[in-house]
Amino acid sequence: MKASAKRRFGRSGLELTAMGFGTAPIGNQFRRVPEEDARAVIGGAWDAGLRYFDTAPMYGHGLSEHRLGESLRAYPRNDYVLSTKVGRKLKPVPAGGLTSFFWVDMPPFEIEHDYSYDGCMRSFEDSLQRLGRARIDILFIHDIDVFSHGPELQKQHFRTAMDSGWKALEKLRSEGLVKAIGVGCNEWQVCEAALRERDFDCFLLAGRYTLLEQDALDTFLPLCEERDVSIVLGGGFNSGILATGPVKGAHYNYSEAGPEILARVAKIEAVCKAHDVPLKAAALQFVLAHPAITTNIPGTRTKKHLDENIALIEHPIPGELWVDLRKQGLVRENAPVPT
Template sequence: MAIKQRKFGRADLTVTDMGFGAAPIGNFLKPISEETAAAMIERAWAAGIRYFDTAPLYGHGLSELRLGQALRWKNRKDYVVSSKVGRLLQPAPRESIDFAPWVDAAPFAIEFDYSYDGAMRSLENTLQRMAIERIDIAFIHDCDVFTHGAKQQAIYFKEAMKGCYRALLKLREEGVVKAIGVGVNEWQVCHEALKQGDFDCFLLAGRYTLLEQESLDAFLPLCEKRNAAVVIGGGLNSGILATGAVPGAKYNYAPAPQPIMEKVAQIEVVCARHKVPLPAAALQFLLAHPAIAVHVPGTRTVAQMEQNIAWIGHPVPSEFWQELKQARLLREDAPTP
């Protein structure tokens, strides 16, 4: 079995090294049927995946509803769930809600709320939507520049540390959750949070990949020192590390710029020489760093789920990684399998 169990940093949790990222089943960009969502979760379970990540944002609650439905009658001791705080959902008429980038989402308007009470209410609402008795990991969601812009981010980050963080500390002390963290799009925000707070873990979207290793400078070493676990989302940089440097390839949700296209094309040449699929290299690279406990690739179909499972089990020779480093396509200090 390609999927293995791993200790989740210093927390009293064990996760599988590949998780199920439940953003797509919130109907990200285009709808996924109830049947397909349920089938993907069942296939993940059959493959041995036991870590599932969701959030109120995903489909305005739809992801949590669907994931809860699929997990409800499984033995609660057998799996780990993470969700997030920082937004509250309010029932509203569908026609009044801006759902973008979600399609056919649940009829709830979203408002940011990084307060203490907001975090408590958010987690309670998540439990209600999922109809399971507990969440194992709670992340403070999107208190980053990508979401808010630089000026507003500084304000929201302070609010989150004063509000959400204190709430999650209390919940961890009471044993309501086993681990607390921050889930954002920039390693710098994670690094600042780890310097300021007693966090167990981080969910970092797209900022440690085969194309990006800046987080090796300060953030990942501090995680190692503190034994803080890292969950990697967006390990394929939202597309290009799955498709390769093809016309229209996406990099971080936008058309890939020319320098990225050129770098990926160079990596593909090395892949071809060693008979390694590019996505197999991209996904296996993530797990080589000792601070990274799990990665959560998002999938839209059962076929994509099958493909991810095959990629993480595909043989990759050590000479492949050596050649990438010699060609300066990968940082010399980046851990490799």
């Protein structure tokens, strides 16, 4: 599969490249990215034919949006698809008074969760300014999941998003300021609950449909197919382990992987090695075989890793690899696989 291949994005009328560019890493995720490196990797993505770029106010507390907007200014606006997210507003704080588990060397803005109509409208307008754009193509409600808020607070945020924030996104869609609206989070169950309540076009699902996890096949992905709803797939390496393999200290869903996960990844990797296929290539290509999944957006902070991901998503994989993974119970029988 070509990373630059255009694929239909559900009922939205948009087309996204099979591989998009996820910009969390250039928001200084876990370590600082020099400005010249951020510009180089975005330019490299463009030169490789990638035309879908995803960002969010959360990523570097505004830094990712600033960097992406500055770099994309060099290219025609109608030639790419841009998505960002609502649900977090940024408030200025004194310099040096801010710490974060995820972000380093970030602008002096703290995050305030707000999934109300007014909060989503304000977040959208602020993102337009940081990006330097008059419109966004895809707008997601960000992180209304248990992982982000805990079980009790999640219920409150979900209800506010469905009853109030939804109205803001629907208004923006009806006015043509965005072309597609959806939810982006870490749990397919939350995405499914949102789809059963409201008329969303799309979802950004992070880490919950991968070579390691296919429970979304039970009900969520079939519902997406039924309603012509498309998925942007993030976190396809399960936050690291499907890229590094089962090494000591490998990360699975933002924490150190336990023995059971390490053992399962070891079995998957052994099958890949038997067919002379990199584990990362199998992980990147597997998810794109599902008809509801339009694009895969592995995040990267360097042009070297970007080029590697592009080569991996285009790496030839024999059909026998998928047959063997199924035989060993490592891929579900009803999981679509690349042909």
